[in-house]
Amino acid sequence: MSKPEESETFDPVDLFPEATEMDLRPGVDKCDKNSNCETVCPVAEVNEDFPGPKFQGPEQWRLTRKGDLEFDESVDKCLNCMRCDTACTNDVPLGQMHNVARANYVDNQMSHASREFLRNKMLANYGTLGKLGSMMPRISNAVFGLGATRWLNEKLLGFPSERSFPDFATQTFRGWWSDRGGDATSAERAREAREARGETGEAKKVAFFHGCYANYHQTEVAKSMVRLYESLGYEIAVPEQSCCGTPMFANGMLEDARGVAEGNVDTFGSLVEDGYDLIATCTSCSMALRKEYPELFDIDGVDEVAAHMFDAVEYLRVNEDLEAELAGADVDFPAMTYHAPCHGEVMGVEGIVTELLADVDGVELDDTGDVCCGLAGTYGWKDEKYDDSMEIGAEMFEAFEEAPGEVALTECPMCSAQIEHGTGYEVKHPMQLLETALVES
Numbered sequence: 001m002s003k004p005e006e007s008e009t010f011d012p013v014d015l016f017p018e019a020t021e022m023d024l025r026p027g028v029d030k031c032d033k034n035s036n037c038e039t040v041c042p043v044a045e046v047n048e049d050f051p052g053p054k055f056q057g058p059e060q061w062r063l064t065r066k067g068d069l070e071f072d073e074s075v076d077k078c079l080n081c082m083r084c085d086t087a088c089t090n091d092v093p094l095g096q097m098h099n100v101a102r103a104n105y106v107d108n109q110m111s112h113a114s115r116e117f118l119r120n121k122m123l124a125n126y127g128t129l130g131k132l133g134s135m136m137p138r139i140s141n142a143v144f145g146l147g148a149t150r151w152l153n154e155k156l157l158g159f160p161s162e163r164s165f166p167d168f169a170t171q172t173f174r175g176w177w178s179d180r181g182g183d184a185t186s187a188e189r190a191r192e193a194r195e196a197r198g199e200t201g202e203a204k205k206v207a208f209f210h211g212c213y214a215n216y217h218q219t220e221v222a223k224s225m226v227r228l229y230e231s232l233g234y235e236i237a238v239p240e241q242s243c244c245g246t247p248m249f250a251n252g253m254l255e256d257a258r259g260v261a262e263g264n265v266d267t268f269g270s271l272v273e274d275g276y277d278l279i280a281t282c283t284s285c286s287m288a289l290r291k292e293y294p295e296l297f298d299i300d301g302v303d304e305v306a307a308h309m310f311d312a313v314e315y316l317r318v319n320e321d322l323e324a325e326l327a328g329a330d331v332d333f334p335a336m337t338y339h340a341p342c343h344g345e346v347m348g349v350e351g352i353v354t355e356l357l358a359d360v361d362g363v364e365l366d367d368t369g370d371v372c373c374g375l376a377g378t379y380g381w382k383d384e385k386y387d388d389s390m391e392i393g394a395e396m397f398e399a400f401e402e403a404p405g406e407v408a409l410t411e412c413p414m415c416s417a418q419i420e421h422g423t424g425y426e427v428k429h430p431m432q433l434l435e436t437a438l439v440e441s
Contacts, residue, residue: 028097030090031058037084037094042372043077046391050077053084057097064104071105077385078102079376079392080250081342082287095346096295099249106252116382119157123378124251127243127260130168130216137168160386166417169219173210176219177226177238186226187235194233206315207237207271207278209264211244211285213413221281221413224435225312229279231439232320237276239267244280244288247378254296261293261302269301272308279312281431283344283411284377286311290347311411313356313430314349322356322434329437331362335405336428339368339396339419341412342376353409353430360437365409368399375418390422397422409433 037053038044044052056075063069075098082095110117122129133140143149144165153159171179190203206229214222229236242264248257268278268289280286290309294302316322340350357363374393379385400408400423408425410416416427 028058028061031092032090036087036089040083040087042392043079046388050074053094056101057094060101061097070109071101075101075105079379081372081376082346083342086345102252103254115158120251123381124248124253124256126247127212130212134168134172134216137170141167154383158383159381160383166217168216173215173219173222183237186230189230190233190235193231197233199233204234205276206234207268207276209278209280209285211282214281218413221429221431224431225281227439228431228435237271241267244285246284246288249292250377258297261297262299265299265302265305268305272304278309279315281312282413283311283341287343287347311349313352317352325438326360331437333363334407335364336407336409337366337400337403339410339415341415342372344411366403368396371395373415373418375414377414393418393422400425
């Protein structure tokens with residue numbers, strides 16, 4: 001975000017004591033109240049008690065500058081999809097404002113002894129829960145799969161009993177990566193692939209931000225990415241890392257998010273200095289490092305990390321001739337329907353998958369259109385928000401029902417979970433399709 005011009009006369013408001021350039025007044029003053037943001041807000045569409053992103057952003061910011069007004073509790077109903085950022089024609093930092101407002105509400109007005117705060121703290125720090133659950137995955141899956149466990153979780157913590165907890169993989173992605181030989185094995189396989197492809201010059205190098213879900217649950221997505229990238233000659237580094245922080249942003253826990261952001265920027269910033277670009281298979285993870293970190297935190301090296309962060313499909317589309325690679329592919333996929341994640345739209349990558357696969361022989365691909373899935377990470381995992389989550393997702397569910405086939409395609413693991421929950425469809429990640437098409441078995 002640009003700093004205010006010296007000629008402006010307003011007094012800066014120090015929202016972040018460590019970084020006065022994060023003052024949001026310039027962004028507030030850009031809002032002309034055209035209400036474009038209101039028209040795309042999924043929550044405002046289904047919940048008449050939610051005043052919408054314009055109130056949650058510029059209007060609430062102005063009101064609370066007076067010092068005697070609290071943040072409206074409705075900010076907790078925002079699902080952090082950031083569609084309002086995409087719709088705004090004046091570059092008002094709505095998502096940033098919502099994150100700041102939500103954090104102020106949670107820090108200063110929400111009871112930290114409440115059931116809701118405890119549950120939200122658990123959801124925000126899912127990386128810790130994932131690590132614990134993956135230590136004994138079969139036992140964890142059996143326990144979380146019990147109806148009694150779901151009932152207790154709803155009564156004690158407010159998790160909706162309608163949802164089934166995602167299964168833990170029997171081996172984490174990091175465990176698989178280590179057993180396979182780690183970075184050294186990847187470098188060797190990539191070198192062999194470059195030789196086979198007749199490529200010369202410097203090695204192609206990427207560092208993988210796997211996040212929580214690909215490490216603990218959807219490990220096959222991460223494995224497909226590894227095999228695909230290595231077959232195209234890329235050396236992959238998988239450093240130690242923390243959660244991206246997206247669930248912390250969504251639950252108003254900015255100090256928790258700052259902690260993981262500082263560690264991730266330090267780790268991946270060093271790799272950028274060593275010539276690596278950064279990729280993620282989850283659009284929420286890539287958006288956190290690419291958009292939310294530099295917007296919210298003044299961390300040394302954050303802009304360099306953001307500039308080198310890519311969605312995994314996007315990166316190949318930019319750096320490889322995938323159309324030519326796919327032209328010779330012999331595929332026989334079932335009819336599929338693609339859903340673009342909201343956070344992919346925020347980064348401008350929502351059309352890449354459909355454009356890439358549109359002309360591939362053997363691929364029949366439909367599209368759900370510009371709709372939100374409704375789960376929004378942790379939002380739909382709260383009992384009081386479950387009905388809104390499902391109502392938001394209804395348009396997407398209907399699109400799947402009307403499309404041919406029963407296989408869904410999306411990059412976001414949370415969208416994937418909502419699709420499975422609402423339709424029963426099998427869900428694939430684009431990395432899995434591209435591996436099937438391009439990597440020899």
